[in-house]
Amino acid sequence: MPARPHPVAVADWSPRATLLGYTTLTYAISWSLWSVWALSETGATLTGTVLFILGGLGPFGASVVLVRASCRDVRAWLRGIFEARIALRYYALALALPVALLLGAAVIHIVLFDGVVTPDLLPGIIEYPLFLGFVVLFGGGLEEPGWRGYLLPELQEAYSPLTAGLLVGVVWAGWHLPLVFIPGTIQHTLPLGLYLLQLVELSVLLTWLANRVGGSVLPAMLLHAGGNALLNYYPVGGVSGATSPLGLGLLVAMLTLAVVALVLTAGTSLGTDRPAR
Template sequence: MNHRRRSLLTFVLLTFFISWTAWGVLALLGTEPGINVAGVLWLLGGLGPPIAAVVVSQLTDGSQSTRQLLSRLLRWRVGWRWYGVAILFPGLVVISAVIIDAQVRGLTTSFPSPDFVLLFVGLTVASATIGGGLEEIGWRGFVLPRLQASLDAFTATLVVGVVWMIWHAPLFIIPGAVQSDLPVLPFVVQGIALAVVFTWLYNSTRGSLLLAVLLHGSFNAWISTVWLLRDDIDPLTLWMMALLVCVIAIGLVVVYGTEHLSTNERQMI
């Protein structure tokens, strides 16, 4: 086993150990996450990927590699259009699903008040930090470039997407976790398709983790806004969102190709 494969395997094992141990204890306690021990365990589980990425990078490649990894969080000079993609792509998916719900199913969604703008910003910031966005240090920052060193971008994306979805598994049995109220299959389909969008954005911005974190946070915020307006989670709406992300992901692969999946010819290694 070469150095790169060994570091990837170590990352996966350490990530799952940190996250599944914390979430496993949380599931056994049966306590909903809040400002309590359960909240600490939930947060620790979510930070498994970035913690593992930093530890493995430091141990296998040294401090320079770790600095390079974390420096991508500050890679903000990427062009304003990519900020638009990170924030508005999830909005396109969510708003399209809401419109289809209204036109086809007669399922209406309350129009948000101006106060929702501040709430949306708060949800995005929370989701980008304690709500999942920092996972990207591990999945897109550590794993994806190493896989793309030997695989085409699309194959690497599928590997990341599948492992990423498996990693979420314990959350479906933890009381109070968002996933505990969601059907598994559309969540998995959407997640693997969304991995294509993450790769395209990451590669096109020369490895900007900042944009990947922002996309993660804004996607969660857009979906959370719909649930807050409806006070419900509708499985058919989730399926509609998943299928819309799949259509967009297929379009990106067709337009930009499987080799690099990027507006740039050179992959971000």
């Protein structure tokens, strides 16, 4: 009898196999937990919140599993992607860019579309660090070790950073799809096409940021969290205005301009040719 072929070890996976394997594992972890949350009666209870948060940790969890399966040192990998000794300007950029995009969209909303500023609908500015910290620790920020800390470097072994960033963006957008169909999530209220386009474009920006700091995901976590938390502070209607077709459309337009300017400036290398800590 012919010998059975041995399965290819994770360490020997091609980038295409890594993309497929990582996507499958991440989706399986997150979608199963979100399905239990959506189909059960836990709702907004503590159990439901825990299931939702654990589902959001799918990208991080899948990366840890695959790093271990490839016989790499998980601690060394974690130290690399959480390297904090990087230039302060990248932390500042990660915090400031979402603010700039939000204000740019709001100005256009007010000037060209007669939007009305609604300060009474906005949280106090002192609450923003709390929103930001929560999203970093329990929300979208903790996706970044998976997307930009594991999958992106693996794909950049075979693809240009721009292509790799776009591929990660497509997988990232697809990962969110179940939330679009679950009532009660913010994704359920968003115009689907604009939302998915926003994620793919944002992935390009986060790719450049991660590459510029040598693979650390900390600035990407801050930018990701800031983009989520700042929706509460959209000057025209708060979060409802930011997630309306017009508000989200303007935010995506501002992001598009930023990404186009970035690609024209940095090219397809997106910072890999000049990493700077």
